[in-house]
Amino acid sequence: MRALPLILAAGLALLALAPLAAPYLQFVLTVAVAKGFAALGVALLLRAGLISLGHAMFFAVGAYAAAFLAQAVGINDFLLLLPFAVAVSALAGLLVGAFLVRYRAIFFAMLNLAVSMVAYALASKLYSITGGTDGLRIDVPTLMGMSLEKAQFDQALYYISLVLLAVVGWLVHRYLKSPLGQALAAVHTNEVRLEYLGVSAWSTLLAAYTISAALAGIGGAIAAVAIGHVLPEYAFWTESGHLVLTAVLGGIAGIAGPFVGSIFLELIHTVAVGYAAEAWNLIVGVALLAVIFFLPRGLFGLIESAAGVKDHRGETEL
Amino acid sequence: MRKTSFMRPIAAAAALLAAGAAAAEDKPESLNLGVFTFMSGGPAAYGMPGRQGAEVMIDMINAEGGVAGVPVSATYVDEAQGAEGVISEYRRLSEDPAYGFMIAALSSGNCLALAPIADQLNMPTIGWNCDTHQLYLGNDYQFFYRPNGNTIAEFMAYALYFLDKNPDVSRVAIINPDYSFGHDAAEIVKATLKAVKPEVEIVAELFPKLGSSTFQTEISRLSAARPDVIFSNMWGGDLENFIRQAAPRGLFRTSVGVFALGESALQSVDVPEGSIVGVLGDGYWMSPDAQEIGLAAPFAEAYRAKFDADPVFPSVKMANAFLVMKAAYEKAIADNNVEWPSKEQLAAAMEGMSTTTMTGEMTFREDNDGVVDQLVGTVAKVDGKLVMTDMARYDGETMLPPLGEDPIAWIGSLTPEFLAAMPKPGSYE
Incomplete structure (x- = not known):
């Protein structure tokens, strides 16, 4: 068990050094980490056996919240954009979750999908507010009042994202170890017994749903300022599907899983697009099939076996 | 700024x-x-x-x-x-x-x-x-x-052309794809009509989803609205599907189709003769200037x-x-x-x-936008091939709002005299 934290720390160090070796990777990795946060949100709900096919909505809510604060209100400092985006997406998660966590299985998945497509439609149709399908621009934000060049800001953003990854990852890890987090798995295995124990499944799930929306919001805010442009596509159902795929591909057994999945997918995508502009869809698809066939526990399974983790008791099965 | x-x-x-x-x-x-x-x-x-x-x-x-x-x-x-x-x-x-x-x-x-x-x-x-x-x-x-060139010049040119071509047009319908490009074009066409021919009525404004496979509902609504002119900036597969589905239902017997991106479909679908099509900008390889x-x-x-x-x-x-x-x-x-x-x-x-x-000629303005002429024509069959005839070439400079001005407000400031001063269909040979 001791080996796991070491491997994770090494992975984080590797991420921190990667841009020095290949500068253009910095952007790809920033976006990968951003999507990793959203995928982590999806993974949380997967632990309770709930598949959300609409989580890209909260990613988009975070991104649009950051864009609004920056462009419409004129407050454009990343250290304000980020908490604002997270607060707005958590609030959205709380409101939507209050209705949706009553449902299970396919109904939960489809209702999430439906709500997210409403958000997508609003983002693409409210022209005067959201800029329609052309989206909204975000200028390079300041950082604690310092105005930086784009290149410097991107670098700072990347390392802030890595710090967030470590801190938020640890917090989520603690949450999952807490009674509130443990109850999530119980919702999946035996919800009736959970209720008999006096724990409300509804509030357990609502807390998880709100946290998962907030995680997606972190990702949305990072992606928005990294890309510099926010588009309704962020909320499209294919993006939601992508997040579920990322979570499953990376493995939901550990916090690192969704991030590993996200980085893997973004790198495959970048390589495929660079070397086979016309067949990139195919290459990404084949890579996914390979992981699903040969690594049933996701990429995180590889890390676990390297760390010698063999005890999978008390874990959620998909 | x-x-x-x-x-x-x-x-x-x-x-x-x-x-x-x-x-x-x-x-x-x-x-x-x-x-x-x-x-x-x-x-x-x-x-x-x-x-x-x-x-x-x-x-x-x-x-x-x-x-x-x-x-x-x-x-x-x-x-x-x-x-x-x-x-x-x-x-x-x-x-x-x-x-x-x-x-x-x-x-x-x-x-x-x-x-x-x-x-x-x-x-x-x-x-x-x-x-x-x-x-x-x-x-x-x-x-x-x-x-x-930009959307302002492009879609204004179509509105001016069909007004010149059909001087007694009174009912116009718009069917554009449902994203910014379609909505922007609708705004520009409406603003142009309002400025240079205010008595024209917009009888339908439809925005089918981009990439729809069927347009039967929209075609029914267009038929019921009895427009003289149907403006559309659909493109690619959408435009081809729309024309294929609308033509058998006789839509183009009663209304003139204006397909802003129609030149790109001339080889793949039977665009009804007499429809108004063009290119965005001056990029028609058979135009007199190109020759x-x-x-x-x-x-x-x-x-x-x-x-x-x-x-x-x-x-x-x-x-x-x-x-x-x-x-x-x-x-x-x-x-x-x-x-x-x-x-x-x-x-x-x-x-x-x-x-x-x-x-043609292209000049970058101070804001880095290229000034190019706009080319609009009417579909006709020449030697068994659909081509653009009866063309008008609109001067790019006059079709663009002055630097820094709000484009839609600028269109609103135009008058019917602006239309009268424009080159007429068939003037470009």
Whole structure:
């Protein structure tokens, strides 16, 4: 068990050094980490056996919240954009979750999908507010009042994202170890017994749903300022599907899983697009099939076996 | 935006310094370009002719010895992968010193996202197709140029043409795809009609989803609305489906279709004769100007030999983007008297540049928007082929709002006299 934290720390160090070796990777990795946060949100709900096919909505809510604060209100400092985006997406998660966590299985998945497509439609149709399908621009934000060049800001953003990854990852890890987090798995295995124990499944799930929306919001805010442009596509159902795929591909057994999945997918995508502009869809698809066939526990399974983790008791099965 | 006025001299000084430092730039072995277009999904129907135009143009440029003696090669990037994929590819290519110039992009959303990044990375870039008038509104870009005109001029030209062609038109219907491009076009057409012929009534305004396979509901509603004119800026598969489904139901027997991007569909679907179609900008390879300039005929021949089809206007737009790029290199070399220009010299050379493309004259305005003429015509069958006849060529300058003015408000300030002063259908021969 001791080996796991070491491997994770090494992975984080590797991420921190990667841009020095290949500068253009910095952007790809920033976006990968951003999507990793959203995928982590999806993974949380997967632990309770709930598949959300609409989580890209909260990613988009975070991104649009950051864009609004920056462009419409004129407050454009990343250290304000980020908490604002997270607060707005958590609030959205709380409101939507209050209705949706009553449902299970396919109904939960489809209702999430439906709500997210409403958000997508609003983002693409409210022209005067959201800029329609052309989206909204975000200028390079300041950082604690310092105005930086784009290149410097991107670098700072990347390392802030890595710090967030470590801190938020640890917090989520603690949450999952807490009674509130443990109850999530119980919702999946035996919800009736959970209720008999006096724990409300509804509030357990609502807390998880709100946290998962907030995680997606972190990702949305990072992606928005990294890309510099926010588009309704962020909320499209294919993006939601992508997040579920990322979570499953990376493995939901550990916090690192969704991030590993996200980085893997973004790198495959970048390589495929660079070397086979016309067949990139195919290459990404084949890579996914390979992981699903040969690594049933996701990429995180590889890390676990390297760390010698063999005890999978008390874990959620998909 | 205030900041830019005093930033200008600083930027110019920086450019000068950079120019001094870069004056000794050596000629590279090859000029590598990133070319961004849609190569998968529905929009590929429009994006692939663009890519094919690029391939043919690269062959033609290289056959003549390349750009200032340097052969051109291109890396194609698929825009269907979404904004963040497009941006990361743009960055990856830009940060690779082997790449000197970008031709990006087709989609307006992608151009809006890439323009600030071009400035951040100091990468001279030409938007080859995106035409949203939002691009340069209130933005002052140094490295992002668009030589193909914007939506204001494009869709105003159609409104003016059909008013001239059908002077007693009183009922107009609009059916555009449901995204910014479609909604912008509807706004522009409505504003133009209101200004130059206020008594025209808009009887239907429909926005079917982009990529719909059936338009039967919309066709029923259009039939019931009895419009004299149906304006549409649908394109690619949507336009073909719409025409295929509407023609058998007799829609075009009672209403004249105005298909703003119709030239690109003339080879693939039976566009009813008498419909008003055109190209965005002046990129019609058979236009009199194109024939006079003489580049379009060999281009079309090479295109036909390679792809067994006539070029359509996306191909021509792409080819023109390459010609503008070539002119920029030549001007930058001459301006600075260097072997090979730096990126800053290239961007500076494009400021206010005028050049002759395959199909006409193009001049960059102060905001980096290209002024090009607008070409509209009527479909007729000549020698068994659908072509544009009865054409009018609208002067690009008069169709654009003055710098810094709100475009829709400017259209609102036009009067019926503006229409009277415009060239008439058939005047361009």
